[in-house]
Amino acid sequence: MAASQANSNIGMSGKRKRKQASPNPPVPQIMKQGAFVPWLYLLPALAVMTFFIVYPMINTIGLSFMNSDGTASAATTCRDGQPCWGVFENYRYALTDEFNTSSPAALWKSFWSSSYGNTIKWIVVMVFGTVTVGLAFAVLADRVKYEALAKAVLFMPMAISFVGAGVIWKFVYDYGTSQTQIGLLNSIITSLGGRPVAWLSTIPINTFMIVIVGIWIWSGFCMTILAAALKSVPDEIIEAARVDGAAEWTVFWKIIVPIILPTITVVVTTMVINVLKLFDLVYVMTGGNFKTDVIANRMYTEMYKNFNVGRGTAVAVILVVAIIPFIYLNIKRFLEQEASR
């Protein structure tokens, strides 16, 4: 306890110092000892990452221009009378196959039930949901005595494997055909006199029902990070505003949010990456049926159910390309911070 207390004191004093001496170069001169030493420290990390991530990624990009088992160019998979993009044939399939291009209206409709449309729904709803719940809960739990317990409850779903989560939500979404509903949600609805709903096969609510499970799992993560950020907002500033007669709502929006905005950016970025990579939930709950497919699950389907390595890898490359803008935002934020340090 004493040790961590001391740490935080050091941290605070250091932070203040930095603010006063802002035009300093990022690294003190004295610490530039040799050009070789830094690479020693980087070596283990660079080695494992090159081997486990970079090399397979290059391999993947190569395979995405090949046919289903990687033995010939993708151009050979074109069929007569069908559109063909040559060696980019897998990309044509990945980008256009789900869309109905007969009319703009049909295209619009088919886009929103495709894996791309669903992934966008996921990003918007899930990121908004987790960050909102996480932030609201962090702010409110800060003011109650049972804070630790409350946060543990919100964090708990993170400790549950996807298999477990699948079973858990079966007992929430279950749709029974007899009078007895063993699903909690439908039981509540029928006891209020309503008709039970088949949550996971009714389009379009089914996608949102799976997103809710995602929010349930990941809100704890956002809450934890945001709660930590909130604790760093100096009490003096908030108290000063309150003394000036600002309403709690104003204090929150005008003082707290601006201060923790960098953290919110971090959380949003991390969540977007998570959502784009997330396929387990869809796989466990609907298997991508009933127009709930997402890009990551489609990649899995092409790779391991249809055994089309070329198409699967093409979807993967598209997935990676889709994430790059968010990574760019993240890095930009870093550069700005480093510059002002």
Next chain:
Amino acid sequence: MKNKSIFWSMTSIVALVALLLTACGPTATEAPATQAPSTGGSEIDCAGAKSGDEISMLYQWSGVEEAALNQVLKPLLDACGIVLKPESTRDQALLDTRVQAGTPPDVAFWQVAQLVQYKDKLQAMDALGADSSSYSDFFLAPVTIDGKWLGLPIKADVKSIIWYSPSNFETLGYKVPTTWDELDALVEKMAADGNVPWSMGFESGDATGWTGTDFVQDIMLVQQGPGFVNGILDGSVSYADPGVKQAYETYGKWAMSDKYTVGGAQGTLSTPFLEAIYKPFADPPEAMLVKQSGFAGGEIAKQFSNLKQGADYDFFVVPSIQGLQGSVEPMMAFADTPAVRALVKYLSSAQGGANWAAATFGLSPNKGAAGNYTDAALQKLGDAIASTSGFTTDIGDTIPGGFGSAEFQGISEFVNGGDLDSILAGLAAKQAEGLKK
């Protein structure tokens, strides 16, 4: 400093773990030994396998199924001293990764579609010493790819059967139909009586929909016959053929109305297939009939321990069907070792078939199984197979290239109100692509 001590104690824990590991190494899971039927091990041909030889195998069975498989293999292991290194998973990614990486298991029990997919990497069964005289031709046909016998038919099931409750039928005055028209009339009569005729359930995780395509294929066998279905399998009949559409429409009439099926379309889509099996046998019964493969008998027995086969639950073959629809699960071999040869010889021998039957682990395509079933329902199914005029495999399991999962999705979409013509057109394209040489 306290923090520091945590750091170093973590280090020492890791060091300790590493030490323990080098000391004892990973402990292999031994397949649990199970009581073997008293067939005597003397006749088993070990094919030169020595005691301690290992076979790595990969299969989708687990729980009770895995225990049954161990029971079948026990006499071989005892006689030859072969050691099993089994892995059980339903994730196709595992098998595919193993094969792609050049480290396949010695043998795998998977679907017929994988025989096509891995045809260049598999060992021919006759070269391994399998006895083809143990199997009917219609079981050998689906596991023979490009003229090579690549899979040992290991486990079969009959899909074209309908389960019902004889005691409920008797009480309500219903008779088992003998023609399709009688079945249709019976369904109408039940609906008119206020008894829901069918229990249907699609939900099955990422394979949701397979119970529907099974049903549709049976209807095709009734309306069009086995030649039509085999045409779909080899590509000479398009999946967009009017005959396919007719079968879907016949099915849709039942599957999408709450007059004919429990819960209507949403009930069909959302009910897990296992739950659907239970509904006609629950009390009070929610439905009268459920069309499901032979394995349903075992599931009913497990769920309702006080029900008796023959009196409380039984099945009849889909009436007017021309030939049976069934599934064959093959064993494929990636390696040619004495132990694998011994395994292949044992499983294709009369004794292997008999032991499979005795383990109550579904049907064995092996002729040696006949008469050795200890389970009455299995015996009856075995008789149905023995007397059938023909046998067609499941369309979705057989056409490679992801047709199966597309077909499951397609029927789910259809029951959910999708446009049938465009669904079938999409599936026909998948069919053409999957069958392209």
Next chain:
Amino acid sequence: MNRDQINKQLNKLPTHAIVILTMVIWAVPTLGLLVTSLRPPEAVGSSGWWTAFTTQRTAGPYETYCAECHGTDRKALPQADLTNPELIAKYSRSLQLLALLRQDINGQPHMGNMPLPTAQEAADIASYLRDDDQANSRFTLNNYIDALVGYRGRSSYTADCEAGTQPPDLKCNLSDILNPRGMGRAFINSLFVTLPATFIPILFAAFAGYAFAWLDFKGRFLLFALLVGLQVVPLQMTLVPISRFYAQTGLNGTFLGVWLFHTGFGMPYAIYLMRNFLGTLPRDLFESAYLDGATHWTVFRQLVVPLAMPAIASLGIFQFLWVWNDLLVALVFLGGTTPVMTYQISNMVTSLGSGWQVLTAAAFLSMLLPMIVFFSLQRYFVRGLLAGSVKG
């Protein structure tokens, strides 16, 4: 208590309401799992888990419809003794019972002036006559016992052991807890996988984070951006090339292979967090250390590692959770011969999905350790992320 204090408490009321409501919403699904895992399997499929606490089905419909004539002891009519098993067997199900009730007895309607019971009520009566209720208890530990010992038969471990019909791999004594099919052995395997796979990436990330934050070298930002960007690579893409390499080097099926794979994939986020945290440490601390003649290694060992404990703890829990709950990597690189907990859980049900009640208990067992880790690291955890993500 003065008026101000009362007002203050009242103002807090909405806060309490929202916090508690959210807690309830978040906890209820998991509570459902807990209750379900404690119920006998027959009950799970026929009624919602929340009904486990309310009163059980009783002789209710029998009392209403039958007791008047047949008596509460069921023996009032000697010619229709409802305790006679042979008679009951004929009418043991609702359809048969209802058919009987519709028939006349001695020229009179069976039920007299009373209405016929509904189908559900008839089923309840039939069930009561069969004495089903007595056999079923409301809660049971069987699911947990079955999961722990890896029982995979058709009834339950305790029932089989009593009857002496247990599978031959079980001995019905304490040694069963180490049965290779059970959760006990898998727990140890999971620990062997998880501890190093948590520790190694943290160590590597601490090295790299230190270099990125406090050492100067060419291409520092670019390299860092690149590494953070690698977070996006989907894991499934790497399985085949890596296992091909492992097969050549003999790493397949070894713990080392799994540790290295998790290290590689944990690295981008770990470096990101570490570098971010270490960057917030006060510069003067490092400067004075160097002025005193300390080398990088001394600074790293004596300054960075102790000060980074909060970040290490927070990273620790995330990496721990991810490895602990992972199935795919363990399955591909470790396989079935060294089963981890997630592998055992997914194999408790048959390929058709029956027997999943054991899965509820198994899922709960696998949750326990992560929750203990979270509670014990919570203090560090919050602080670590604080410093990692917020910079003044």
